[in-house]
Amino acid sequence: MHVDQIPVYVYVIVAVVILALLGFVLLRGPKAPPGGYKSTRDPDDPIPGGAGGDGADGSTDSGAGGAGTTVKEAPSLDRPESVGSRMARLRGRLAKSNNVFGRGLLALLSRDRIDQDVWDEIEETLLLADLGSEASMDLVEALQRRVKVEGTQDPNHVKAMLREELLKLVDPTMDRSLAIDRKDMAPAVVLVVGVNGVGKTTTVGKLARVLVAEDKDVVLGAADTFRAAAADQLQTWGNRVGVVTVRSETEGADPASVAFDAVKTGIESESDVVLLDTAGRLQNKAGLMDQLGKIKRVVGKAADVDEVLLVIDATTGQNGMVQAKVFSEAVNVTGIVLTKLDGTAKGGIVVAIQRALGVPVKLIGLGEGPDDLAPFDAEQFVDALLD
Template identity: 65%
Template sequence: METVILIVVIALVVLGAAGWFVVGSRRKGLPPAPPRTPAEPGVGDEAAPSVEAPRRSVDTVDLPETTVVVPAEPEPAPLEIPDPTAGRLVRLRARLARSQTSLGKGLLALLAREHLDEDTWEEIEDTLLTADVGVASTQELVDRLRTRVKVLGTRTPADLRALLHEELLTLVGPDLDRTLKTARHTGGEAGDRPAVVLVVGVNGTGKTTTTGKLARVLVADGRSVVLGAADTFRAAAADQLQTWGERVGARTVRGPEAGDPASVAFDAVKEGIAEGVDTVLVDTAGRLHTKTGLMDELGKVKRVVEKHGPVDEVLLVLDATTGQNGLVQARVFAEVVDITGIVLTKLDGTAKGGIVVSVQRELGVPVKLIGLGEGPDDLAPFEPSAFVDALIGE
């Protein structure tokens, strides 16, 4: 038994010595480990005690100074001062004379012939018809001229000019009331409210532009104006009208594109009443006279506006260059709304000044305004005597 224990002890000693030899030999073959640099505490190392920083309230914190940059509002464009009516008429009279003298000169040349036979009178009729005077008015004028020439006997140039001036003036209608009813109502049955003017007409006649120019005419005469952009169907019509208004300080009431025109017109008059202005100008959609639905809508606009009170003026804008086609348009519009006056645009671009006579006779209402160019102040009240002077020339 003791022998066995001795053998076991010797075996353990031998194995321990062998293991030490192997481990030692391995350590001799490995490079020495690099020295450890104590940069950060490792796991298990004792950390330094933390020092709590003093807390600061919001009141004691110094905030950096900040500069708030507020964008500068663009300066409004200076308001324009429209030309007064008197100065405008002088300039337009000269322009009208340059474009319309062919009619008067032609008639004077025919009447000055030594023998006024039937062929000459037929030429006079043709001249008048070509100028869009109209069949009935032409026949009336020729008959009167025939009678006057026989009574006159001797026909000097001065006599013929005076005769023609008198007869043409009678034809144009010097006694028609061409007053624009744009003055504010004060008291009475109409109450205290602005005058309301509807501007109607077919697309392309210059209706929106005429509305803007009319605003300038009224502002030049000392009136305050609100514009109603009830032409909601034509793209940019409201923008165009607003631009006209901004130039003279007139506010524009507008609605959404393709919105209800009657609603816009109603709001414009309501705003005009609230602001106490003199005149509300409502630009309606340029309706084709062949579209019954749109024409009916024009009637609706007028009925809705009349909830505030009667409409003072309904101005029909006609292009003078369209001639007899303009009369067809005038007839249909007159069936829908009661036209109170006519605005003839582009009269400087045509020698057919007789349209003034024919459209007045067709509708039984006077021409109240004429447009003679593209300038902002090229709209003026119609003066029969000045118009006839321009027809005959100097």
């Protein structure tokens, strides 16, 4: 059949099909990445529902989508270990890692005669455990008073006496609960900060597992956009427990925009908690602190930041104290996460850091396993030291 013999209605049908296909493609827009969507808003677009503004550093606090963020979801799920189960297991690890500290103090206090040389040894043991000079002196003075009155012959009596005084220093009255409850139709927002190398991203992933085990709906925000592997690492943690991860596909994107998108995603999905991972290193300390301040300001346009957790590597000892003070000056730290506590006999860092900042240790990490993170319990901690 020649072309001029093809009926007119065939041309009409072909034209209608082509127009329909073009309309579908145009209406559908750009293809979304696997497992989520990619924001198409421009980095300089104003924040929907709120006015943008200049930050203290002179930069503009851009709104959602500035980093071209993507929401990634998980294909397969793990079931995290329950909090009660991990607490029992971690106590055993803590007792093993700090047994030199506890045994040493008990041995010194159980001597038939305790002279000034023994007290000097006791103070040295406390200082080596990173208890801090002020706390060490307070504990030695309290023990000296009790030894004069009560004596130290009975080992059980010695242990009970030491336990009571150590517990006072650790302070069981501090509120160690996490602010992880929804409020005013918005999720709780937890900002996790700290220098690189302390296990910050890993801590965020492990904390997500803790919350999932408590039946919380969680969103992760990969606001550490300066370390290429950070977002991938965080997404892997999220994938294991079915937690959504909001990230940017552009390395070095605006962390505040990613954080804002994560919170908006949490609001829209009616999640319970949004956990925000942040960078730990920039060219200078001032730049890092300004960035954290900006993240908090931008996120605050969508929902309040309820918790700022500072991650400290327990093996760094007094260096961790310096880090803690710097971060506390930049953001209102509400709690401490001590990682790698199983790798040191310096359990006294708990007391020293609480005294320096006036905020409690809320979580401790005792190993590299996915469920090696648990709420800090003052009594269990002291019992583990003396076990």
